[in-house]
Amino acid sequence: MQLTLHVWRQKDRNEPGRMETYRAENVSPDMSFLEMLDELNEKLIKEGHEPVAFDHDCREGICGSCSMMINGMAHGPERATTTCQLHMRKFQDGEELYIEPWRAKAFPVIRDLVVDRTSFDRIIASGGYVGVNTGGTPDGNMLPVPKEKQELAMDAAACIGCGACVAACKNASAMLFISAKVGHLGNLPQGEPERLKRVRKMVDQHDAEGFGHCTNQYECEAACPKEISVGFIAQLNRDYWQASLAVNTRDESSVSAG
């Protein structure tokens, strides 16, 4: 099949970008979307042009690297699918495709389709963990965990941190991302001791990074390649509310420094 591609090109963080149009010829329906772009890039390189930069690594929908808007949809039209898992058989011959980077203040474009998502890392670093050191942990079976709770935690933990939720949200909110961490650790007894502090810190960091507020549009859930449920946002809101009432919010780092 043949396609017309309109692709966002931007040299670096500082220069303004623009859409460029390319023809993709001899596209096989068995190709993944990224393989279609690979072929375009090979052609561009041979002509002495710079290839279209995009993030990718595992190409099996698990690392969360790939990230692009295809016709205005995060990761394209297929439900519960990352761009790398999207195959060209889902498109029609002759179609026109608009390919753009995630758009959000907290995800500045670095080049072409590549954005800086380190704001996500900083949110996790602010408190998205269980604060245990290596060693000295009790036997794995010391604390039984109800299977339902473990399954629920696993549903949330399936988040791949790609940022599609932010890209799909008109407010560029990362609440679904945070709620996935809340739902993961907050539903396990191991995460209980820091449950409230974790929520508060991650939400504070979220706001400091310039992500927007959640206004319950649920576009995030629809775009999420791992189908993380907005039900976890409700859990987050409950915990956050409780956390704002809690008095003791002493910091682990200040404790250990003292």
Add this chain to the structure above:
Amino acid sequence: MKLDAKVPSGPLQSKWTQYKADMKLVNPANKRKFSVIVVGTGLAGGAAAATLSELGYQVTAFCYQDSPRRAHSIAAQGGINAAKNYQNDGDSVWRLFYDTIKGGDFRAREANVHRLAEVSVNIIDQCVAQGVPFAREYGGLLANRSFGGAQVSRTFYCRGQTGQQLMLGAYQALSRQIGYGKVKMHSRTEMVDLIVINGRARGIVTRNLETGKVETHVADAVVLATGGYTNVFYLSTNAIGCNVTATYRAHKRGAAFANPCYTQIHPTCIPVAGEHQSKLTLMSESLRNDGRIWAPTKKGDTRHPNQIPEGERDYYLERKYPSYGNLAPRDIASRAAKQVSDDGRGVGYGGLGVYLDFADVIKRDGKARVTEKYDNLFEMYERITGEDGYAQPMRIYPAPHYTMGGLWVDYNLMSNIPGLFVVGEANFSDHGANRLGASALMQGLADGYFILPYTLSQFFAGLPAEKDKPTSTHDECKRVESDVQQRTKKMLSLKGKKTAVEYHRELGRILWEGCGMARTKKSLGDAIAKIKVMREEYKQNLIVPGTDSNLNVALERAGRVADFLEFGELMARDALTREESCGGHFREEYQYPDGEAKRDDEKFCHVAAWEYQGETKDPIRNVETLEWDAVHPTVRSYK
């Protein structure tokens, strides 16, 4: 080169305990005076960086992805082994140790493997405490499954996403240290060279992938946790960015590369669909528990599989290995598929496929039961191939998956260059000539959480006091930095006709043919000759557009392919000189009349560790003889 494994004396079972009891400690007040560079933040590096920082060392870590959470470890599906014996089915540290040694076809170092089995139990405890949501039984205790040909259930798992969950555990532990300002993390940064000063590893040279900036980082020790080199085959189950650059560059600076020919080909991958193919997707091996593998008995049979009658199907694994059947170890199952395909009986694109059929189990247990067990896999298969694995057999084919070889390390996980440590898939140490399923995750985390933090402390404690530590302005740093810059400039200036991807694909084809599942003296000799020619061509005819001062994906790829082009030859050379068959290394000249691998313990019960001699000279093959105190190598039979 003298290879001293530094295995502690004493009985196998107490070596590690004794080591820990005897080791010198670093005074807590002195710990922050020691700095360490950790390159790679997958399971091994992430766990190491977090733990070393918790101990108080100054840690600087690097990865090439935009975030440490995305390391290739995240893709592991099946599970992680540990000798917990929670199932009361007779497992023990000894049994896990023995299975791993036997699985590796008696080509691994006993003491290291025993230690691995010992610490395996701590890993599970650690991960549970971090909030890794391992599968559980209704009573709330941890669930296990049996995996990869083991006779006990010792594999812990998180649905089909075990690697992801372990990775997030390590990433979160690392992030906690980053958040405290104790680990300095450089993502989107690639290590492109190693700094060795007065015979000791003192730092690395990196390229910032966003800005192109080349920089030197110095420290008291360098840890490489950069994963395996499977992508030398171009098509593999590894993430696209996996590379040999860090380990090969260290090799060129003096680190011995051990057993590069030990590569693992995984039997259940989705076959190639065409020339455009950029990577191969693994389907969990657990499918072999219920699926039956077959090929048509007739050559070139193009009928739809459902049209091929029972009598014209060859369930070749069940036929050849009646007791293990479809669960035969990876190397055996892979080779059998290749034989079928070589015989002209393969199916699908290029005849490079065999069937994995669920019709019987669906009839026996019902589709619902099969869906419950494997649904995400059937969905994944359909997404990629457009075919419904319930309605017709899946097509599968072996693909390069894991590399047992790596930089040589001693019992301390230190290479032959003092101060250079290597952990995870990047080292050679624990899997011998073949790795068992669910044991790579175990090894990565064992190295990172529980072994390196001890052995590195021991190294620091033994260092003489130093008044003037070298800094990044040291002559050697400047020299290596300028080497790096020149290499980059050279690639950009060639303006040839072929892209790095084209060369990479061609290299992959040469190695798959010549140094893949079955190797011969001739195929290896041919591969070496072809690679040499190609490498010369690469230096003249490569095209890399753009500049070195911003994000340039073509340039990144070109650098990695350049290293693969040198490394591929080393791999073939190792395979050529190992005149026996063992584990994943199968030399057609060395087999029993029934086609089984013929090991030669008299001549080859050793590790081959290669020493770089410069571009124009052949490398030297050094040998570490494997000593057997506790086990006796036997013929590995799965019949």
